[in-house]
Amino acid sequence: MLTFAINLSYLSGAVLFVIGLRMLGSPDTARRGNILAGIGMLLAIVASAVQPLENPNNNYIWILASMGIGGTIGYVSAMKIKMTAMPQMVSIFNGLGGACAVILAFSESLPYYDQASLLNGGQLAIILSTLLIGGVSFTGSLLAFAKLEDLVRDDKITLPYHNIFNLVLLAAAVALGVVVYLQGSSGSLLLLLLFTGLSLVYGFSFVAPIGGADMPVVISLLNSFTGLSAAAAGVIYNNQLMLVGGILVGASGTILTVLMTKAMNRSLLNVLVGGFGGTSGGSKAAAGDLVAREVSLNDASIQLNYSQSVMFVPGYGLAVAQAQKVIKEVDDILEANGVEVKYAIHPVAGRMPGHMNVLLAEADVPYPKLLDLEDANAALPNTDIVVIVGANDVVNPAAETDPGSPIYGMPVLKVWEAKHVIVLKRSMKPGYAGIENPLFFHEKTRMLFGDAKDSLQKLVSELKSL
Amino acid sequence: MENAIQFFSENLYLIYLLIFTIILGFEVISKVPTVLHTPLMSGANAISGVVIIGAILLMRQADPDDYLTLSLGFVGIILGMINVVGGFAVTDRMLEMFKKKKK
Numbered sequence: 001m002l003t004f005a006i007n008l009s010y011l012s013g014a015v016l017f018v019i020g021l022r023m024l025g026s027p028d029t030a031r032r033g034n035i036l037a038g039i040g041m042l043l044a045i046v047a048s049a050v051q052p053l054e055n056p057n058n059n060y061i062w063i064l065a066s067m068g069i070g071g072t073i074g075y076v077s078a079m080k081i082k083m084t085a086m087p088q089m090v091s092i093f094n095g096l097g098g099a100c101a102v103i104l105a106f107s108e109s110l111p112y113y114d115q116a117s118l119l120n121g122g123q124l125a126i127i128l129s130t131l132l133i134g135g136v137s138f139t140g141s142l143l144a145f146a147k148l149e150d151l152v153r154d155d156k157i158t159l160p161y162h163n164i165f166n167l168v169l170l171a172a173a174v175a176l177g178v179v180v181y182l183q184g185s186s187g188s189l190l191l192l193l194l195f196t197g198l199s200l201v202y203g204f205s206f207v208a209p210i211g212g213a214d215m216p217v218v219i220s221l222l223n224s225f226t227g228l229s230a231a232a233a234g235v236i237y238n239n240q241l242m243l244v245g246g247i248l249v250g251a252s253g254t255i256l257t258v259l260m261t262k263a264m265n266r267s268l269l270n271v272l273v274g275g276f277g278g279t280s281g282g283s284k285a286a287a288g289d290l291v292a293r294e295v296s297l298n299d300a301s302i303q304l305n306y307s308q309s310v311m312f313v314p315g316y317g318l319a320v321a322q323a324q325k326v327i328k329e330v331d332d333i334l335e336a337n338g339v340e341v342k343y344a345i346h347p348v349a350g351r352m353p354g355h356m357n358v359l360l361a362e363a364d365v366p367y368p369k370l371l372d373l374e375d376a377n378a379a380l381p382n383t384d385i386v387v388i389v390g391a392n393d394v395v396n397p398a399a400e401t402d403p404g405s406p407i408y409g410m411p412v413l414k415v416w417e418a419k420h421v422i423v424l425k426r427s428m429k430p431g432y433a434g435i436e437n438p439l440f441f442h443e444k445t446r447m448l449f450g451d452a453k454d455s456l457q458k459l460v461s462e463l464k465s466l
Numbered sequence: 467m468e469n470a471i472q473f474f475s476e477n478l479y480l481i482y483l484l485i486f487t488i489i490l491g492f493e494v495i496s497k498v499p500t501v502l503h504t505p506l507m508s509g510a511n512a513i514s515g516v517v518i519i520g521a522i523l524l525m526r527q528a529d530p531d532d533y534l535t536l537s538l539g540f541v542g543i544i545l546g547m548i549n550v551v552g553g554f555a556v557t558d559r560m561l562e563m564f565k566k567k568k569k
Contacts, residue, residue: 017513018494024509025498031561034509038554041516045550048519049526058526059536066525066540070547077548078555083563089556090508097514097549103542104520107535122473223511230517235480237520243480244487245516251491252510256503347500354503361563367501 002052009047014244016040021248027367044241083362084319087352088148091219094226095141101134101229106196108236113189124184126235128177128195134229135199140207141222147211148351157208163273166205173198210271213393215351217260217271224253256353263347263373265409292428295446297455300422301462304330307384309340311376313413314356315349317390317426321452324363327389330456331365333463342369342383344376344413346394376413383418390424390452396437406435421445424452505560512553518546 017040023033049063074093081089105127111117112124119127146152159165176195180187210218227249234242261268295303304310312327331341343365349356357370371379380386388395391413398405399412415421421444428440428447439445448455474481498506521542528535 018490021491021506021510021513022494024506025495025502027499027501027564030502030505030564031558034505034512034554034557034561037509037513038558041513041550041554044516044519045522048522051523053523053526056526057528057530059528059530059539062536062540063522063525063543066543067547070544071551073544074548074550074552075555078552078559081556083560086504086508086556086560089552090504090511093508093549093552093556094511094514096545097511097517100515100517100521100542100546100549103538103545104517104524107524107538107542110535120473120476121469122477220507223507223514226514226517227510230514231484233517233520235477237523239519239523240480240483242516242519243483245513247484247487248491248494249510249514251488252495252506255492255495255498256507259503345500352504353507354500354505357501358504358560358563361501361560364563367564370501372500 002050006047006051009043010239010241013040013044013047013241016043017245017248021252044245048239082322083324083359084322085149086358087215087219087350087355088145090352091141091145091148091222094219094223095138095145097226098134098137098141098222098229101130101226101233102138102196102199104233105130105134105236106192109192110189112185113187113192115185119185121181121184123236124181126232128181130229130232130236131192131196132173132177132199133225133232135196136203136206137222137225137229139200139203140218140225143204143207144215144218144222147207148215162205162209166202166209166273169198169202169205173202206272213264213348214271216348216353216355217257217264217268219352220253220256220260221268222253224250224257227251227253260348260353263411264407265411292440292447293445295422295448297448297458297462300446300448301459301466303420303422304334304339304385304387304459305337305463305466307339309342309383310334310385310387311342311344311371311380311383311415311418313344313346313349313386313388313391313395313415314360315346315389315391315394316351316355317392317424317452319350319355319359319390321390321454323389323453323456324359324365326453326456326460328360328363328365329460330463333460342371342376342379344373344380344386344415345370346373346391346413349391349394373411373413377417380414381417384420386415386418386421388415388421388423388425389456392437393435395439396435397439397442398435398437402438415439416442416444419444422448424448424450424455426451501564505557505564508553508557508560512550512557515546515550515553518543518550521546 020033020037023029227246231246395415399407399410525539
């Protein structure tokens with residue numbers, strides 16, 4: 001009877017995961033979906049705590065203590081984190097899941113090397129894959145976190161020929177894995193440790209050259225890796241729920257990764273080994289003698305106030321400046337004066353999939369006002385003023401016109417088709433990708449220099465005084 | 467080769483489950499609007515915390531004198547739990563904001 005109840009809990013857990021994920025796909029049901037998946041997880045945790053085992057020592061005190069610590073840390077950090085720091089938070093949570101899988105696989109191999117347990121070839125291979133995938137996901141996510149927190153600069157951690165170094169590293173790790181596999185239990189634990197170490201170094205090194213605009217791709221890819229490592233750990237413990245949960249995450253991570261790469265018109269391989277920057281030699285020089293024209297706050301506010309339609313284009317700069325609430329203030333004032341306000345959201349704006357949507361949601365911008373790439377491009381020719389807040393590469397006309405540009409072919413927001421463009425920008429420095437943006441020198445474009453939040457706040461007071 | 471065949475037949479049921487789950491996963495998640503990309507990723511991230519179940523099972527089977535395994539399990543559960551609780555909580559926080567403005 002107990003076994004039946006346990007199995008039923010695991011089964012319900014799996015079903016709740018599937019239904020929960022399904023409901024997460026639609027705005028009306030998303031919140032309930034998340035809660036359902038959470039209930040599924042709770043069922044599964046309880047089931048795993050009481051399921052009959054061969055020689056249980058239970059150690060419930062240890063289990064409860066560690067769950068208490070982990071649960072508290074998780075809850076408190078989730079509640080305290082600023083919405084602008086969301087990509088970092090998701091990355092670090094993700095990395096910890098990967099680390100957990102590594103610990104499991106390592107622990108399961110200990111009795112094997114003590115000759116205290118037997119593993120068949122398949123199981124050993126699964127352990128090794130868990131170590132590799134989980135390890136890459138762990139250190140990769142940690143580095144992604146550090147990059148998003150601006151703790152490291154890309155150029156400080158990238159070696160010359162970094163891509164070749166990565167390939168060699170991966171080949172070495174795989175080769176070592178094969179040796180460990182072939183030696184079986186007669187091999188030494190030391191080699192397994194070395195293999196784990198190589199996997200960890202590879203994870204770090206694999207994320208090292210990828211940065212900036214490519215972050216949404218990497219984050220969803222790492223998410224998918226953690227899922228796969230959880231699924232592999234599920235095979236070790238012969239636990240179907242872990243397998244199902246892990247694979248679902250692997251699938252969702254893969255889909256998001258593909259969506260992101262499609263939005264940039266690049267292949268995954270190109271993102272992983274290519275990287276932006278460094279290749280844009282030809283197109284940079286031309287911009288030297290062009291002049292960007294400035295607009296005063298006063299002119300900008302008058303233009304905005306007497307226009308019919310305004311479209312904001314937010315980018316990572318909005319997150320950095322934490323300007324989401326002020327942008328909403330400008331929006332409210334303009335709406336009150338009869339201006340139609342929309343937001344154009346490029347799929348890879350920001351540092352994780354859907355980043356801008358979350359920020360604008362925090363500021364209470366109703367989501368029907370958010371237009372995706374296609375809708376925005378259709379609406380742009382009839383828009384009076386486009387206001388670009390901290391976006392750069394996603395509005396770069398070079399993606400359409402300059403075959404020499406590294407982002408050539410990437411679908412962008414055609415803001416230059418609107419009547420006027422105002423760019424809020426800190427300085428004339430190129431964006432994260434280091435690519436010149438001809439939009440800033442476009443005849444329709446006016447620059448409003450300064451911190452995005454600051455400029456928007458000044459716009460608010462100008463608009464109020466009109 | 468023989469090993470592989472043996473593994474295949476011994477785990478046939480698992481392999482079925484694996485393949486169907488992959489297909490199911492792709493079907494369930496394929497058409498998600500951009501608005502929900504972050505919550506979906508973050509929710510899925512929380513689900514990947516199922517790995518905690520392995521850590522609990524590891525801990526329950528550990529010899530009370532085997533401090534190495536106990537410590538590994540202890541750390542494993544902490545990490546898994548942060549992933550699970552933090553993941554679901556942060557997703558809920560995000561979705562709460564989406565909900566508010568539906569008025």
